[in-house]
Amino acid sequence: MKSQFREMIENCPIICAIKDENGLQQCKDNDSEIVFILYGDICNIADIVKTVKSYGKLAMVHLDLIAGLSPKEVAVDFIRKYTQADGIITTKPALIKRAKELSLYTVLRFFVIDSMAFSNIERQLSAARPDLIEILPALMPKVLSRICKMTNIPVIAGGLVSEKEDIMELLDAGVACISSTNPAVWDL
Template sequence: MKTILVKKRRVLEPEEFLSLLHKTPVISAVKSTEALEQQLETASGIVFILFGDILSIPATVARIKDAGKIAMVHLDLIEGLSAREIAVDFLWENTRADGILSTKANLIKHAKLLGFVTIQRFFVLDSMALLNIEKQFPLDYADAVEILPGVMPKIINKIAHITKKPVIAGGLISDREDIQNALKAGAIAVSSSNLEILRMEN
């Protein structure tokens, strides 16, 4: 197994992260090693890592950081990492990741206390899910929230008004119209794995 030397961490400030979102509002969401190299060639300055395992994640993060981009790890999707605080500690100690995404509030809180930029992810599948999301606000430890699917302008607008956190729309973003609708509805940015969208935006 190849050993990855972890360079000294530079802590990313939330204000810096949000400023970058304003400048390049389309985030690259990477789902495979094959897609990573192609998506690193796009102008997107932020990469959401939606794949990998405990062995590969240090190298994946290192590749993104070496390309001069912000690396955000979706902790829930990394095989071999549990939904416990120790998993956040592992990322902090063994990678140069700038932040994490998770649906789990306890992991978001722990990550924020360590110094990560944090994004709480929500799936809005029905009215009950929306109600449950509203009960969790104000989300003190999240720097931003991501709403999936991201093609629901009315829901994005409602959540943007309820929470004081920046809203990111993700999932099912398929063309420029979807991006424009999400941003007009109040999202600060969108995330997409669609290479064509990433190439024509930002």
């Protein structure tokens, strides 16, 4: 069952992530077999999942974003008991563990915003052992370029900068400067 999930991921270069009813409707005709549900509340999440499932797609509920659910294991129990969700997405390793106990697919999401967040990944992975991980942000130079173009406020780029090439890419993207906790970068 878990190997089938990984195979689906490998065969699905784009996963639909939906954040509202419009996205829910648009994902129907997409080739993606998997849908990340990033909205809802305890009153409507079962209906959202049911709609995704009616499209013949795998439904992954981002627990952290469902209004009315607590960041405790009982939230996973709720999703398992009251929805047809295939799995969960969360930033909380304890919820991943509970979901695995309930035979749900699991995605542990990381916001890699600096070197401290990056250094915690390995420890959390060994403790939670999710099926997949999701790293955010994915393409920082592109994202930073967009931000720089939409504002006149100078943009500082920080986090995970470790090589001169990183600095050059970020400066080319339009940032004003780079901040880093890595002393080796300070002299580049």
